[in-house]
Amino acid sequence: MKSTFRPAPLALTIAAVVTAGCANTPWASDDAQPVTKATVVEHYADLAYANFEDALITAKALDEATDRLIANPTEANLQAAKEAWLAARVPYQQTEVFRFGNTVVDDWEGQLNAWPLDEGLIDYVQADDYQHELGNAGATANIVASNSINVGGETLDVQDITPELLASLNEIGGSEANVATGYHATEFLLWGQDLHGFESGAGERPVTDYATGADCTHGNCERRGQYLDAVTDLLVSDLEWMVAQWAPEQSDNYRAKLIAADANEGVQKMLFGMGSLSLGELAGERMKVALEANSYEDEHDCFSDNTHNSHYYNGQGIQNVYTGTYERVDGSEVSGPSLSDLVSRTNPELDVKLTAQLEASMQALGLMKSKAESSENPTSFDMMIAPGNAAGATVVNGAIMALVEQTGSIEQAARELGIQALSPDDAGHSF
Amino acid sequence: MQDLKKLIGIAALSLASANAGASTEVDIEQQARSLWHDAILAGYQSLATNAGDFSRAAEAYCESPDYASRKSVEQAWLNAFLSWQKVRFVDFGPVENNNTAWQMQFWPDPKNLIAKKARYLIKSDAEVTPEVVDQSGVAVQGFPMAEYLLYDEPLNTSDTGLPAANTCRLLTSVAEHIQNNSEALASDWQSLRESYLTTEQYRDATIRAGMGALEILEERRLAQPMGMRGTGKRSKYDADAWRSGNSLKTVEASLEGLKTYFLPGLSLLLNNSSQPELTQSIKGQFDEALGHFPELREPMATLLQDESFSQLQGFYVDLSQLVVLVNEMASVELGVVRGFNSSDGD
Numbered sequence: 001m002k003s004t005f006r007p008a009p010l011a012l013t014i015a016a017v018v019t020a021g022c023a024n025t026p027w028a029s030d031d032a033q034p035v036t037k038a039t040v041v042e043h044y045a046d047l048a049y050a051n052f053e054d055a056l057i058t059a060k061a062l063d064e065a066t067d068r069l070i071a072n073p074t075e076a077n078l079q080a081a082k083e084a085w086l087a088a089r090v091p092y093q094q095t096e097v098f099r100f101g102n103t104v105v106d107d108w109e110g111q112l113n114a115w116p117l118d119e120g121l122i123d124y125v126q127a128d129d130y131q132h133e134l135g136n137a138g139a140t141a142n143i144v145a146s147n148s149i150n151v152g153g154e155t156l157d158v159q160d161i162t163p164e165l166l167a168s169l170n171e172i173g174g175s176e177a178n179v180a181t182g183y184h185a186t187e188f189l190l191w192g193q194d195l196h197g198f199e200s201g202a203g204e205r206p207v208t209d210y211a212t213g214a215d216c217t218h219g220n221c222e223r224r225g226q227y228l229d230a231v232t233d234l235l236v237s238d239l240e241w242m243v244a245q246w247a248p249e250q251s252d253n254y255r256a257k258l259i260a261a262d263a264n265e266g267v268q269k270m271l272f273g274m275g276s277l278s279l280g281e282l283a284g285e286r287m288k289v290a291l292e293a294n295s296y297e298d299e300h301d302c303f304s305d306n307t308h309n310s311h312y313y314n315g316q317g318i319q320n321v322y323t324g325t326y327e328r329v330d331g332s333e334v335s336g337p338s339l340s341d342l343v344s345r346t347n348p349e350l351d352v353k354l355t356a357q358l359e360a361s362m363q364a365l366g367l368m369k370s371k372a373e374s375s376e377n378p379t380s381f382d383m384m385i386a387p388g389n390a391a392g393a394t395v396v397n398g399a400i401m402a403l404v405e406q407t408g409s410i411e412q413a414a415r416e417l418g419i420q421a422l423s424p425d426d427a428g429h430s431f
Numbered sequence: 432m433q434d435l436k437k438l439i440g441i442a443a444l445s446l447a448s449a450n451a452g453a454s455t456e457v458d459i460e461q462q463a464r465s466l467w468h469d470a471i472l473a474g475y476q477s478l479a480t481n482a483g484d485f486s487r488a489a490e491a492y493c494e495s496p497d498y499a500s501r502k503s504v505e506q507a508w509l510n511a512f513l514s515w516q517k518v519r520f521v522d523f524g525p526v527e528n529n530n531t532a533w534q535m536q537f538w539p540d541p542k543n544l545i546a547k548k549a550r551y552l553i554k555s556d557a558e559v560t561p562e563v564v565d566q567s568g569v570a571v572q573g574f575p576m577a578e579y580l581l582y583d584e585p586l587n588t589s590d591t592g593l594p595a596a597n598t599c600r601l602l603t604s605v606a607e608h609i610q611n612n613s614e615a616l617a618s619d620w621q622s623l624r625e626s627y628l629t630t631e632q633y634r635d636a637t638i639r640a641g642m643g644a645l646e647i648l649e650e651r652r653l654a655q656p657m658g659m660r661g662t663g664k665r666s667k668y669d670a671d672a673w674r675s676g677n678s679l680k681t682v683e684a685s686l687e688g689l690k691t692y693f694l695p696g697l698s699l700l701l702n703n704s705s706q707p708e709l710t711q712s713i714k715g716q717f718d719e720a721l722g723h724f725p726e727l728r729e730p731m732a733t734l735l736q737d738e739s740f741s742q743l744q745g746f747y748v749d750l751s752q753l754v755v756l757v758n759e760m761a762s763v764e765l766g767v768v769r770g771f772n773s774s775d776g777d
Binding site: 116131132133134135171173174175176177275276278279280292293294295297298387388407410411 | 530533540541542543544547566569570662667668770
């Protein structure tokens, strides 16, 4: 996932927003826990733990829903599986803010959320509307239809579709578009290719793709079911591993190392994750490229047309880290010492400004979400980025600009907290 | 004219020294910005001239397509593209308007969006016009699209290849779009002069632009195709201009551009810093890296073969050393910190 990159800068015009109003009451004022860099980092680990745990809970529900679909392929069960997938995206997309800076997450996430993918590796595609990655020898391998596949001269036995096999096939042939696992592979197996281009409508995979005997459409329904079963099992076990990394009171997991290290390092990771997701990834890669090139190939949740929610909950994750709050899928709230508390001590004005900017981003992303989910003439993200859709472009640009502006304040907050270099510890990362 | 300019310059500088406490430092910074502004203007003007030549060559080819006019438009495309490479490092100012940088060069294009857009436009019943290109997004509007039309093998061996009517109209419309953008860059940069010279922040913006371009050269334009990042697979498709086999020529041009348009201003600042010796080290390292040319002007696909890979590695090492000198040593000396940028993310 490190190949997609556009060199030109976003218009980094940081507007001098002067937000008048009363300063935030520091969270710690009504609680015993003191606000220090160390307690803020520890609470950050609590947020990650709760957030990944929710991702796991909803992934288990997805796994169960797909099991029911495979056992009993009805329209209702397909619909229930799709809804479980959509629900699983809500917490997962909020966890993405933990990716950048925490290599334990970044090195792991490709198996869960890699995109864009050449879906012809997995199952049938309609060839004339399928543009795969240049030079990808596995782009049309079709694992569902084959007992063995040949990728770049290498023959692989894919007869038994297991979680282990799928994990080993990720990025096969050295191509990052060969995504055999994760949310988007599952999404493709539930929705199928979106053949509507810029028009209204998502993928329309018939439920009979999972039917038995003569009712089976597009062939290999049993293997397709095995694939869906294996890919959702793998998702659950991957998330279990990550939850364990953030679990409290362990002596040798990632959380223990993070908390034992210098608190400045933890604060740096927090700000680095917020800024990287905000500007380069969400505003740049996931929105600006798709918009300026009018490219639905660059749409994030392209099969289900759920892109607006993926963007919205990415934004929510950034806000969570700053405010130290997270609303769990059961509706309960996690809160504690935050970056906001730290910044408000040294520069209350900056804290007010950044808090307002994060809120403005959520409103801009919320507008995108509401347009896409509107009961009358819903406009999904792939319609907003169509050539000549000025109104759609305005919505997307509004979100991009809000994210760009908040990134300027995130940099300022880093300086305010004495974090000099926002460079990563991992030289191999794309900074 | 020259003298008058000098006189005004001196008057401005003395005025500045009268106002500012740390007068010498201010003078040097203004001089550096003045050097940069002039140099980059020359770069944009050269781009505008070459883009005009390309546009006329495209018209001439489509009016009377033959071997000679085809070679001529290909050469004109390359000249214009290489002059873009020389100023490609400038990532602020007029080039930010309407995403002009992306319009000029949409890159990389792993999913071959350019081919998809071209197929759609060529096959559409409506005639391709400059207005259509203006509304078709950044993948259609720049040098890579022109390169696709001129060099893509599947296209050029099909009946829609050049000089087919709609394909020719797409070529001339894209060339015209590039010409218009190039002329706007030159004139808008000219208009930016006063603001550029009087706004302190342009010092850091310019240095960051040079640093960013060097990092992109090292990481994205070399390490990535060389298989030293990500999945480890060598791939010409990750490089610039692979269709025409000019990937390394574009790298050379970008380095030349940095040396000609960026280095003089940087050197002036370093000469007046506590480490003036850095100037010579950086100049020397530019020469070391550029010393690999013209031998290295081979297609990326050729250089990725085992037998010639070491040539590419040798160049990569020299370039990396240049990146360390500028992006670490010089930037620390000049107090320039890189923040988040649009190349963050994955």
